[in-house]
Amino acid sequence: MIYEMTIPQFTKMLHNFNKFLDKAQVNATERKFEMDVLLNARLAPDQFNFIRQVQLASDTAKYFASRLTGKEAPAWEDNEKTFEEVKTRIQKTINYLETFKPEDFKGSETKHITTPRWEGKYLTGLEYTNEHAIPNLYFHIMTAYSILRHNGVPVGKKDYLGEMPYKK
Amino acid sequence: MIYEMTIPQFTKMLHNFNKFLDKAQVNATERKFEMDVLLNARLAPDQFNFIRQVQLASDTAKYFASRLTGKEAPAWEDNEKTFEEVKTRIQKTINYLETFKPEDFKGSETKHITTPRWEGKYLTGLEYTNEHAIPNLYFHIMTAYSILRHNGVPVGKKDYLGEMPYKK
Numbered sequence: 001m002i003y004e005m006t007i008p009q010f011t012k013m014l015h016n017f018n019k020f021l022d023k024a025q026v027n028a029t030e031r032k033f034e035m036d037v038l039l040n041a042r043l044a045p046d047q048f049n050f051i052r053q054v055q056l057a058s059d060t061a062k063y064f065a066s067r068l069t070g071k072e073a074p075a076w077e078d079n080e081k082t083f084e085e086v087k088t089r090i091q092k093t094i095n096y097l098e099t100f101k102p103e104d105f106k107g108s109e110t111k112h113i114t115t116p117r118w119e120g121k122y123l124t125g126l127e128y129t130n131e132h133a134i135p136n137l138y139f140h141i142m143t144a145y146s147i148l149r150h151n152g153v154p155v156g157k158k159d160y161l162g163e164m165p166y167k168k
Numbered sequence: 169m170i171y172e173m174t175i176p177q178f179t180k181m182l183h184n185f186n187k188f189l190d191k192a193q194v195n196a197t198e199r200k201f202e203m204d205v206l207l208n209a210r211l212a213p214d215q216f217n218f219i220r221q222v223q224l225a226s227d228t229a230k231y232f233a234s235r236l237t238g239k240e241a242p243a244w245e246d247n248e249k250t251f252e253e254v255k256t257r258i259q260k261t262i263n264y265l266e267t268f269k270p271e272d273f274k275g276s277e278t279k280h281i282t283t284p285r286w287e288g289k290y291l292t293g294l295e296y297t298n299e300h301a302i303p304n305l306y307f308h309i310m311t312a313y314s315i316l317r318h319n320g321v322p323v324g325k326k327d328y329l330g331e332m333p334y335k336k
Contacts, residue, residue, distance in 0.1 A: 001169040009298045043211070043318040112335075121334040130177045135306065135329055142310035150211040150318065161303055166289040167280075 002068065002129055003105040007097050010061045010137060014094050016162040017057065017141055018087060020148060020155045025083055027153045035083045041147050050147050052078075054086050057140035058093040063115070064133035065100050068108040068125050170236065170297055171273040175265050178229045178305060182262050184330040185225065185309055186255060188316060188323045193251055195321045203251045209315050218315050220246075222254050225308035226261040231283070232301035233268050236276040236293050 028035045042049045048056065055078045066073035074096065080086050108125040123132065141160075148155050196203045210217045216224065223246045234241035242264065248254050276293040291300060309328075316323050 001173075004294065005169075005173055005298055009303075012299070013303070043314055044320065047317065118334065121336055123332060123334065126172065127333055130173055131180070131329070131332060134302065135177075135181070136325075138303065138306035138310060139325060139328060142306060143314065146211055146311065146314040146318075149215065150314075152212065157304075157307060160307060161299070164291060164299060165295055166286065166291065168289055 002108050002125065003100070003102040006129060006133065007065065007100055007105075010064070011094055011097050012162055013137065013141055014057070014061065014090050014097075016160060017054070017144065018090050019162075020145060020153070020159045021083070021087060021090070023155055023159065024148050024153045031152075038148060038151060038153070039081075039083065039086060041151055043143070043147055043150060047143070050144055051080055051086055053140045053144040053147070054089055055080065057137055057144070058089055060133060060136040060140060061093050062096055064129070064137075065097055067113050067115075067128070068111065069100060069104040070111075071104070170276050170293065171268070171270040174297060174301065175233065175268055175273075178232070179262055179265050180330055181305065181309055182225070182229065182258050182265075184328060185222070185312065186258050187330075188313060188321070188327045189251070189255060189258070191323055191327065192316050192321045199320075206316060206319060206321070207249075207251065207254060209319055211311070211315055211318060215311070218312055219248055219254055221308045221312040221315070222257055223248065225305055225312070226257050228301060228304045228308060229261050230264055232297070232305075233265055235281050235283075235296070236279065237268060237272040238279075239272070 024038050025035050028038060039051050040049045055076075058076070062073050062076075065071075076089070076092065080089050111125040112122040113125055113128040114120065114122040145155060145160055192206050193203050196206060207219050208217045223244075226244070230241050230244075233239075244257070244260065248257050279293040280290040281293055281296040282288065282290040313323060313328055
């Protein structure tokens with residue numbers, strides 16, 4: 001169930017993220033300013049900028065998948081500077097998530113998950129998923145979204161949520 | 169599993185929300201402005217203000233629990249104006265969530281969930297949880313958080329995530 005409640009939705013959110021990046025670029029062109037302004041924007045002087053939010057969303061998703069399944073995560077350099085590089089980072093993350101299958105997550109609920117920062121402490125896989133990975137992913141995506149929203153890019157909740165698989 | 173991945177974490181996030189509201193009030197007092205300024209603030213002129221974000225986070229959690237379990241949701245008026253009223257709304261939501269038990273959600277994954285706005289269309293309980301309820305809850309909590317962050321209230325990711333149940 002952990003897989004079903006994370007990987008497909010994380011992938012969808014990263015696709016949505018890519019789409020509001022595209023909207024931002026169209027808007028920058030229309031309003032005649034450099035996209036770099038948005039990529040380096042933040043809501044407060046002591047907040048990470050837009051690019052760093054993308055990198056952190058990417059890392060959150062990547063390390064979640066890698067830690068819960070016990071597979072080694074690819075190393076990515078955090079050196080993105082341009083619109084294209086930022087989009088590539090998101091796409092690379094989507095591609096990585098798509099390598100996982102439901103069976104890779106079997107038994108991950110009770111696995112002990114730790115990170116280099118936690119000095120030997122751990123969370124169970126279920127706790128890590130609910131209290132760490134999911135809220136962190138939304139944190140960074142929403143911070144990036146809010147930076148755009150505050151700067152007048154016409155993104156809305158529909159862009160954030162993406163398509164719903166409605167049935168009749 | 170749906171219960172385990174939602175109700176305890178939704179409750180925790182609403183508690184964290186309450187805590188950053190308290191931080192906001194302390195900060196307003198220190199910086200000598202009315203808390204009302206923050207309660208009515210927004211990041212863009214066409215965005216709902218802070219109070220409305222609280223009401224929408226509350227509704228997201230309330231309707232999630234009620235729709236997935238088939239229990240009727242209490243009606244709340246959306247008439248909060250003061251700091252105390254906003255905090256009461258959050259607490260009321262927490263109290264409501266705490267009335268649910270894991271067994272109330274049995275079989276909810278495959279249930280057909282609809283809302284008055286969807287004109288007869290539906291999502292499965294699992295889709296509604298992952299693609300609607302969870303991202304919407306984080307959307308409104310993070311928008312409220314970002315409004316505070318942008319206005320210089322010293323909230324950070326630790327306040328947002330809350331305590332982690334680390335083990336040794």
